[in-house]
Amino acid sequence: MMTLPLEPGVRACYSDNGNGLRIHWLEAGDPRPETPMIVLLHGFPELAFSWRHQLNALAQAGFYVVAPDQRGYGRTTGWIAEADTDLGTFRMDNLVRDVLGLVQALGRTSVHAVVGHDFGAHVAAWCALIRPDVFRSLAMLATPFTGPPPFRLGAPDAPDLRSRQLAEALAGLSALERPRKHYQLYYSGPDANAEMHAARQGLHEFLRGYYYLKSAQGADERPEPLPDLTAQSLARLPTYYVMDADVGMSETVARSLAQRELRPSPWLSDEALCVYSQEFGRTGFQGGLLWYRAATSRELQQGLQLYAGLTIDVPSCFIAGEQDWGVHMLPGALDAMHRDACSRLVSSRFIADAGHWVQQEKPEAVNAALLDFLNRGC
Numbered sequence: 352m353m354t355l356p357l358e359p360g361v362r363a364c365y366s367d368n369g370n371g372l373r374i375h376w377l378e379a380g381d382p383r384p385e386t387p388m389i390v391l392l393h394g395f396p397e398l399a400f401s402w403r404h405q406l407n408a409l410a411q412a413g414f415y416v417v418a419p420d421q422r423g424y425g426r427t428t429g430w431i432a433e434a435d436t437d438l439g440t441f442r443m444d445n446l447v448r449d450v451l452g453l454v455q456a457l458g459r460t461s462v463h464a465v466v467g468h469d470f471g472a473h474v475a476a477w478c479a480l481i482r483p484d485v486f487r488s489l490a491m492l493a494t495p496f497t498g499p500p501p502f503r504l505g506a507p508d509a510p511d512l513r514s515r516q517l518a519e520a521l522a523g524l525s526a527l528e529r530p531r532k533h534y535q536l537y538y539s540g541p542d543a544n545a546e547m548h549a550a551r552q553g554l555h556e557f558l559r560g561y562y563y564l565k566s567a568q569g570a571d572e573r574p575e576p577l578p579d580l581t582a583q584s585l586a587r588l589p590t591y592y593v594m595d596a597d598v599g600m601s602e603t604v605a606r607s608l609a610q611r612e613l614r615p616s617p618w619l620s621d622e623a624l625c626v627y628s629q630e631f632g633r634t635g636f637q638g639g640l641l642w643y644r645a646a647t648s649r650e651l652q653q654g655l656q657l658y659a660g661l662t663i664d665v666p667s668c669f670i671a672g673e674q675d676w677g678v679h680m681l682p683g684a685l686d687a688m689h690r691d692a693c694s695r696l697v698s699s700r701f702i703a704d705a706g707h708w709v710q711q712e713k714p715e716a717v718n719a720a721l722l723d724f725l726n727r728g729c
Contacts, residue, residue, distance in 0.1 A: 356623070358403065360406075365426075370449050372428065372429035372430065373428045374453050378406070380414055382457070384458065386415040387463035388454075388457070388459055389417070390453075391468075392450070392465065393467075394469020394470040394472070395470050396636060399418040400623075401418075401468070401708075405710060422441065422446060425630050432638055434541055434637060438648055441642055446474045446477070450465070451485065467492065468709070472496065475490070476692075481661075488665050490668050491688075495685045495687070497683075499656065499661060500655050501656070502659035502660070520581050520582045532595075535643050538640050539643045543636065546599035546600065547636050552601065552605055554628050554632050557601045559624055562624075564589070565591060566616070567672060567712060568617070568706070574675060574679050576682065588680060589607075589676055665695065666697050667695060668696065668720075670720050672704075672709040673705060676707075698724065
């Protein structure tokens with residue numbers, strides 16, 4: 352494996368987490384018990400390395416900062432890279448257990464803040480929802496959290512109105528004049544890993560294009576909330592979210608870039624891109640894709656109804672790039688986070704000239720926003 356290009360003061364570590372994994376994580380700061388701890392959780396397709404700009408910045412502010420490769424990613428081992436593996440190990444409350452195991456392995460009983468980006472924001476939110484005694488505050492980047500799946504007394508198996516609308520909208524995509532499909536359903540299917548891993552443009556260039564398109568640099572227009580939850584509204588999203596029905600993600604990226612000049616990235620160096628392409632070249636994408644398969648499993652989502660009605664009651668904040676379509680990918684999600692999911696949402700901040708990879712695109716602004724939140728006594 353390649354040596355990670357880490358800043359001085361950032362350390363790479365390994366430990367068993369008591370939940371079947373040997374976790375690899377990056378850390379910075381004083382690990383002594385009296386130093387408040389922050390846990391940083393990445394999304395897809397990312398790694399602990401995605402927090403490289405936050406580790407030292409938060410450590411220099413007096414925190415012990417830990418960023419793991421989560422289950423299915425990077426140099427963490429113990430998970431099975433097979434499409435037909437037990438999806439229960441990728442259920443959201445088991446991903447929370449992975450984080451709890453790491454916290455315990457580090458000799459801690461509480462975490463000052465759990466911070467997540469993209470899918471990692473969901474894991475962080477569930478950490479704060481299920482174990483607020485351990486995770487004392489929460490920062491979500493890029494992806495709003497709308498709460499646990501509802502449980503209807505007398506009809507626990509019947510979908511609620513919102514779920515029915517979403518199912519109808521997703522099904523309706525294939526019937527549009529230009530047939531479409533939702534990327535999460537594609538990621539949950541059997542072909543995504545092989546199609547992306549063996550991308551015709553090469554894995555390195557596929558990832559370069561994917562990161563570019565979802566950044567501010569690749570945005571065609573300023574994102575805005577969709578009017579309603581229908582197939583016609585969802586079809587307004589960029590094709591990396593609502594894809595043409597006949598192609599995979601690597602071809603979607605290739606088509607999207609065909610009429611563009613792919614300029615050098617101001618935020619993702621070739622050295623950093625090599626980390627992603629070499630790590631995903633080695634592991635494939637299946638581990639991360641199993642998160643999507645678990646999230647779209649009706650059976651596993653019904654299991655999470657155990658937490659229906661719970662809210663996140665620790666201090667929380669939301670940070671996103673102004674050019675990130677992902678914030679609006681699910682109509683009404685941002686409002687639901689404010690109204691229903693988080694009872695102590697301190698702030699929502701939108702970072703100018705940043706897209707989906709907000710903590711990498713604009714690290715100084717994100718670090719300032721995080722420190723402002725963390726220093727409010729949360």
